[in-house]
Amino acid sequence: MKAIIYRDNGGPEVLELVDRDVPAPGPGEVRVRLAVSGVNPTDWKNRSGATNPMQHPEIIPQLDGAGMIDAVGDGVDPGRTGQRVWLYLAGAGLSGGTAAEFTVAPAARAVPLADQAGFDVGASLGVPALTAHRALTVAEDGPRRLRPGALDGKVVLVAGGAGAVGHAAIQLARWAGGTVISTVSGPGKARLATAAGAHHVVNYREGDPAAEIRAIAPDGVDIVAEVALGANLALDLAVLRTRGTIATYANDGGKPVELDVRQNMTLNTRFQFLVLYTVGDEALAAGAEDVAAAVRDGALPVGEEHGLPLVRFPLARTAEAQQAVENGAVGKVLVDI
Template identity: 40%
Template sequence: MRAITYDRFGPAEDVLCLETLPDPAPSVGEVLVRVHISGVNPSDVKARAGSRPGVTKPPFAKIIPHSDGAGIIEAVGEGVDPSRVGERVWIWNGQWQRAFGTAAELISLPEEQAVTLPDNVSFEVGAALGIPGLTAVQAVLGGGPVSDRTVLVSGGAGTVGHLAIQVAAASGARVIATARGEDDLAAARQAGAEHVFDYGDARLADQILEATGGAPVDRIVEVEFGQNAETNTRIIAERGTIAAYGSAKDMTPALPFYPLMFKAVTLDLLLIYILSKRQRETATQQMTSLLERGALKFRTSETLDLSDCAKAHDMVASGQRSGSVLLKI
């Protein structure tokens, strides 16, 4: 099979190689998926670059990157229902704590990590469900229903934020979002946000409270926890929740503990790779329902050939994109 590999950390162009490897075979409890589309996420890029704190060398001698992907089950291992052969699926955690991910023609992995892809959903969308899709669903719905609640989505034009707005709106929430630049502000509105504000505005907290008539926000989906801690503390409701999935601009934030404590705020720090079995099953069911309803629209910035994997990594690393970066296998 054709696959992208790396055996050391470094710039994408220097370490990513296209090579031919033996086809894998499914072990007991596994399925073999012929990958049609591989999704490239920031976590894949950081792992290849060696930018995770304390990690000095790759955890495996040879790595095929990428955790997200979509394709068709080609074979099954012992203990797996043979009727799954031919099933369209999307993949989660393809390369999480495993050597071989989805940047290859074939991947063998536990059958529960290959989820049925609804007939009305493309492989391109399927390749964005594992990390961006599940993160958005868990961030919005992980604490329960949000119908008639006010949800703030920080960074509403980003890949996760744009989906989170749609998830919240489709689930009956009143949605407020932040973004920057006319195009991104418009994208957040089109996704379903009733009010959208520039996240760099010094009056952001006041603007949000003016939009709600002074009522605090029930749930905040946060991409920059540290940078926005003070604003969020002002606007969050008593017993509200801040569901944070990132803090890249301030990785060691000072926490306004007592103001948050006296509101009994819940801080929900999300790492989608390690959801419990129950959490993942619930989030997957919720996302499948939204997909079948046609409630989610996914944006793709670029679809490149597998051989252009280094270019795809650089595009993601630059941050200059308005949707998923995908590889066609």
């Protein structure tokens, strides 16, 4: 099979296209013939060594993808052969990710893909959708699972609604019945957040964004899905309701976070920091089940008309795909296998 590998941490130039044997699924695993691989910031960070040193002599990168199961290991229902699936954290802790024609993964991480959903949708789920799900289900006064009506009466603020996680958070919150406000940096991204389903969009670089948000939600925001905590903390706290939650999955821009303890004590602020690698199997399974239900309901479409432009590369140009993500490409970067 054709596969992308790297043998040492470094820039995108360490990625090579090679021929490798088709892997065999072990006990509890499935083998997936991949159609599309999704690229996330964690992929280039792992490759560069910024987050993880080399754990194997040779690594096939990328955690998300979609395709069809073509073989199963011992203990897996043989009836899953031929099933269309989307993969999440497929290569986490393992040497084989989704930048290849075939990959093996734990059967639980190969989730059935609804018949009406294309492989582009499947490859765009994984890390972004499960991160968004977690952000929306950690509030003290909020639901632990998402379904239609779960967020009725709640106001959700999605920072950076034009990003992949922000896009998924808008779509999932809207599907679950929440009122969705998204902050963006300009009119182009405002159009994307609106296309994703945000009820209200606020340009945080203009006017008084806190006043705009408070005009929409006089009692404050229940949940903030935050991508740049250091840069956005003052705004978040200005619009957060008492006992509200700030769920942060990144700190884009790298601005240090300084907390006014008294202010947060008075608000009874809940901060939830999250990363999928350590969130636990129970949360991952719940997220995958709820995300799959949202896909069946048609709630997670992709493409520019749905607020998430697709940026495509062939397998041989995976290095360029990862570089595009590192450079802040707007939309979802996909690799066609």
